[in-house]
Amino acid sequence: MAAGAGLVALVSLVAAVAAGGTEGDWKVSLEFNPGWNGSLWNGSWVNVVHVRAQGPLATLHWVWSSLGAPSVLLVASGSPRSRLSIDWARLLSPEPAGALRVHPPGSVSSAGAVAFTKLFEEKAPGEGFFQPYDLAEFSWENSNVTLDPSALTFRLRGIPGSDPAGAFANGSLEFQVRALPSPGRSSLPPGLPLVPGGCELRFQLSGVSPLGNGSRSRFLLEVAALDGAGARRELRLRRELDDEFAPGVFETQSLVAQSQSGSPLSFLLWRSIAYGSPSARRQDGIRCRAGELRGGPVPVPPIARAYFGEGGPGTPLGSSALNVSFGGDGDGDVFRDVYRERRFLRWSVLVGFGEPPRDTFSPLIISVVAVALGTPLALLLGGTGLVLLVPRSRYSEYEPIN
Ligand SMILES: *[C@@H]1O[C@H](CO)[C@@H](O)[C@H](O)[C@H]1NC(C)=O
Numbered sequence: 001m002a003a004g005a006g007l008v009a010l011v012s013l014v015a016a017v018a019a020g021g022t023e024g025d026w027k028v029s030l031e032f033n034p035g036w037n038g039s040l041w042n043g044s045w046v047n048v049v050h051v052r053a054q055g056p057l058a059t060l061h062w063v064w065s066s067l068g069a070p071s072v073l074l075v076a077s078g079s080p081r082s083r084l085s086i087d088w089a090r091l092l093s094p095e096p097a098g099a100l101r102v103h104p105p106g107s108v109s110s111a112g113a114v115a116f117t118k119l120f121e122e123k124a125p126g127e128g129f130f131q132p133y134d135l136a137e138f139s140w141e142n143s144n145v146t147l148d149p150s151a152l153t154f155r156l157r158g159i160p161g162s163d164p165a166g167a168f169a170n171g172s173l174e175f176q177v178r179a180l181p182s183p184g185r186s187s188l189p190p191g192l193p194l195v196p197g198g199c200e201l202r203f204q205l206s207g208v209s210p211l212g213n214g215s216r217s218r219f220l221l222e223v224a225a226l227d228g229a230g231a232r233r234e235l236r237l238r239r240e241l242d243d244e245f246a247p248g249v250f251e252t253q254s255l256v257a258q259s260q261s262g263s264p265l266s267f268l269l270w271r272s273i274a275y276g277s278p279s280a281r282r283q284d285g286i287r288c289r290a291g292e293l294r295g296g297p298v299p300v301p302p303i304a305r306a307y308f309g310e311g312g313p314g315t316p317l318g319s320s321a322l323n324v325s326f327g328g329d330g331d332g333d334v335f336r337d338v339y340r341e342r343r344f345l346r347w348s349v350l351v352g353f354g355e356p357p358r359d360t361f362s363p364l365i366i367s368v369v370a371v372a373l374g375t376p377l378a379l380l381l382g383g384t385g386l387v388l389l390v391p392r393s394r395y396s397e398y399e400p401i402n
């Protein structure tokens with residue numbers, strides 16, 4: 001009986017929502033260029049932001065940096081007292097191996113890094129590419145002035161070191177980062193679920209002129225992943241119910257690092273949509289697609305080399321990369337018009353540790369189901385408890401480290 005099955009689903013949903021209710025917030029702090037008073041080196045700004053997130057079972061060290069390609073290193077430790085140390089002279093040298101350590105080393109359960117290596121502009125679907133922008137050759141602003149320790153936010157913003165076509169004359173590329181102490185949901189579409197200890201990342205292109213003078217070009221961002229011994233990456237696609245957070249978007253994708261035994265170590269998660277306006281209105285949606293995940297060598301950014309070493313004993317690096325494209329292949333996609341008109345693109349990603357959160361049903365969907373099943377439910381539940389159906393969605397805690 002359909003109503004019966006719906007009821008079972010609804011009751012287990014209530015149980016799941018109720019079960020997540022007691023976890024405490026994580027202790028999260030941000031530090032800019034830890035252990036160094038400076039931020040200018042050889043005429044360039046050096047940005048290294050350490051996000052330390054301490055939860056009940058793990059301490060996560062996120063190290064975001066614009067040294068080389070913009071990148072983030074994640075080191076998970078089982079010790080509540082674990083700390084990061086940076087040997088700055090070595091980190092800024094051409095041989096940064098060993099410059100970055102987490103103490104005590106025996107407490108580290110996993111480590112990985114993600115780098116945003118290149119921005120491509122495709123002339124038109126299937127018609128080749130302009131010269132790519134190598135993000136390792138960008139010149140970055142001083143992130144210290146953007147760091148807000150109470151909001152736990154900062155950004156890395158840059159423009160190409162050399163830009164003969166003037167595409168970035170009025171524009172920039174930036175990564176906005178927010179560290180997350182508590183669970184919840186992003187206030188901006190596509191309303192990504194937020195997990196404590198993770199970071200919300202927004203990739204944003206604003207004011208950048210497309211090189212294509214027709215209206216058919218589109219941008220792609222290349223994302224590279226580097227993982228410690230035995231780990232491998234997997235691209236997952238999940239179908240979702242349509243909901244009010246991202247109307248019409250049915251897909252969530254995640255790039256998950258897994259240990260040899262298959263347990264998830266860390267992830268990037270996003271919905272298959274970007275937006276062509278800061279307010280992320282529905283009509284400004286831009287389809288985003290992940291290309292094939294390819295194994296093979298990728299450029300290793302200095303912070304990853306600083307932690308993993310130069311591939312010395314015990315630190316073989318697994319690497320893989322994929323392109324995320326913004327705008328479709330002509331299937332009625334409006335990206336080109338939206339971008340051309342507004343010169344704005346924003347793509348939101350959740351970066352976290354452990355298993356990617358499973359999106360629960362949104363409050364709207366729950367209320368709709370509740371109303372649809374209201375009468376039989378009211379009878380069955382004796383008229384109590386229905387108001388419990390509308391709390392914020394909660395997500396399971398991170399997997400314990402062992
Ligand atoms: C940059 O903005 C100025 C003033 O708004 C404009 O004159 C110029 O054409 C723009 N350049 C590009 C490359 O869009």
Ligand SMILES: *[C@@H]1O[C@H](CO)[C@@H](O)[C@H](O)[C@H]1NC(C)=O
Binds near residue numbers: 123211212213214
């Ligand atoms: C730009 O316009 C010129 C002349 O109108 C044309 O020759 C060229 O192929 C165009 N380039 C692109 C990428 O559309």
Ligand SMILES: *[C@@H]1O[C@H](CO)[C@@H](O)[C@H](O)[C@H]1NC(C)=O
Binds near residue numbers: 129220222292294
């Ligand atoms: C991304 O696309 C560009 C242009 O086609 C290509 O050169 C590059 O190898 C791609 N990267 C990956 C990881 O697929």
